[in-house]
Structure formats: C-alpha cells, structure tokens
Amino acid sequence: MERNKISRRAFIKGAAAGTASAALLTLLPKNVLAEEAEEPETQAAESETDALDREIYCIDRFVTNPGEGKEFLQYFMDGYLEKAQSYGMTLKSTMISPPVWLDNAENTIEIVWSIAGFNGWAAMVNASRYDSETLAWWREIRSKVVSQDRSFYALEQDMEVINNV
C-alpha cells in the first residue's frame, strides 16, 4: 500500500496510541494536525472518539514493609503526585487496609487515578515512559515495598463501547 492511501485520520489517531507509537504524537507536523481537524467528523468517527474518551482508571497497589506503611505513602505522594498530575492523571482516592497503620505487619495501599480515556492513557504514556527519571523512580519504589502492582480498569457499563472501537 502506498503511503497516501492510508487515511491521515488513522495515522494521527494511531500516532497518539499504544505501546510503541504513543511517543510519536509530538513528532507529527502541526500543519497535518490542523488540516486533519478541519475534516468533517463522520458518525463512525464520532463513535470512535466517544469510545476513546471513556474514562479509565489506574490503580496502584502496594503491600508495604511491616511498620513502613505511613512513611511509604508519604514518600510516594511527595515524589509522584505532581508528576502524575502532569501526565494527566487525577487522584480519586487513597485507601489503606487494614485502616490502621501497623507497627509490625504489612499495610496494603490502593491509590486510584482516573485518566481521560484511551487518549488520556496514550498522553500519559507519551509523557512518562521515555523519561529515564521515571524509570528509575519505579525501580526505587519497587525496592521499598513487599510488592507493587499497577493495573488499568474501566467501568462495567463502558465495556461494550471500549471493546468495539
């Protein structure tokens, strides 16, 4: 297939997307973006946009070392909250289990962030994944806890829409 047979809309949306191509959004020529914005939205494109904008959730879960729960949470928030906000993540809640800081046992901390859909997720990846400081940060964080997990969620009511984009 020749390059000009591939729709520019697909490339622009694709360039905002995914594992490998997320980093490329900033490399797109501005005149291409501007030209693309003037194209009329089709119904299919509107539906696609809606699906890609459905809010998704990122949950960070940490099992802390015994007696270190409160200290770890403070350290994490001091070092990450501002960065996360700059990546487009919004802090929704921070939960502790059990809800008492334990002196001689592990606490589990769950931090819930919201992200503005797939497009927000792609922007987050674009802003964070290729930053060596961020890579070092997560390695350090993992060294400070018993276990760590980050997973992404969507509301059950959005499952059909986001899986049919």
Add this chain to the structure above:
Amino acid sequence: MFSAVYMVTFSETASDTAREELKSTLKDLADKITPVNIAGDVLPYAYGGGDWFLELGFENQDGYETAKSSAQWSEIQTPLANTATVDHFEFVAYGEGTLNITSDTAACHRVLIFEVVEDADPDAIAKMERIMPDMCNYIPGLLNCKLAKVVESSGTMNWGYAFECDFDDPTTFLTNYNYRPYHWANVDKFFEPACSEWVADPNLCTPYIAAEEAFLLNFSE
C-alpha cells in the same frame, strides 16, 4: 519459520538514488538466498525500525545457518557497512516461538523487537510469552502473530524478543491494534515501567510495511 530481519536506517545525506540502489541490491541478494522474503519501506509514524525493512524466512534454524555461510549472505553485509548510505541497522534472528494463525491473507507486516530489562520478573516473562500471542483473538484486524526469543542480534540494543504480526491493513496497526483494551490494559503492562510486569526496555523498534501476503503463513503447518 526461522526469520532473519534487517531494519535499515539510511544516512541523512544519502541520495534517493543511493537508497534505491541499496534496497535493490539487498532485495536481489535476499531473493537468491531464499524465495521466502519480504521487503519494503517502513510506513509513517513507526517507532524505531528505520527506513527500510527486510525479512528472510527459512524453514528452520539449520536453513538459516546454511544460508549464513553462503556468498550472498556475505555480500549483504558489504553495502550495509557503507556509512555514506547506511546510518545504522538492526538485525535479529529468531525461530518458531508461539505462532497464532487466523488468516491466510494480509496487507501489512510488522515486527516489534525489544530488549528485556535486566531485572524483569521471570514470572512476568512467562506471562508475556503466554498472553501476547493471544492478541489475534481479541483485536480485529490482527490476523496472525508470533512471539519468539531472539537467538542472534546486532545493532543499538541487545534484542531479546521479536513479536511479528500480519494485519489486514496498515491502518489497523495504528488504530484498532492500539485502541483495544486487551492491548493497552493487558499486554502493555509488559512495556510499562510502572507495572510490576515490566519486561521490555522502552527503546524498542516496531517497523511495519505494506504486504501482499500473510508472511507468517510461510512454513506454518
């Protein structure tokens, strides 16, 4: 199928003529080495992987090793070493891996290569090997795919894995492939440093080219 892949980045100063001559020379040599090969210009917005892509397919590693000892194989290396035309190139060779075939036609071929980070969790690597080849079952337009360990490589990184795909169309790679939650919420965890399943160094290469056939079908049962 055992594959040998070259991802070529031209020198900025290389003329169009020099680029075309190099592509023609390498394609002719590839045709002499094995009839199972695919080459093409890397399509826009690919991340890494350079300007031009060449993959040679062999029935097995023995076939690859035999080809490597041929005169044509040595001839491939000469133009690639010409720094006036070639800035750099990545090379990977990999074998069967886990193959998932769902279609006998395709219009786009793509190979992702990545280095495994030194502290990757072996359980995460095993999980990645298990679920990445399943992507065909969850992403419309991703027709065939294969995840395989790299057995030989050169270039800018110590390449550890190759993930090879046939798509129904080049746009699918940039759209549906990325949009589906199976990708961004599941498989992408192996590529995200914030996830405990992090396996892949972010400095990866993922060129894709137009294709006239489902290349992964070659030598498949």
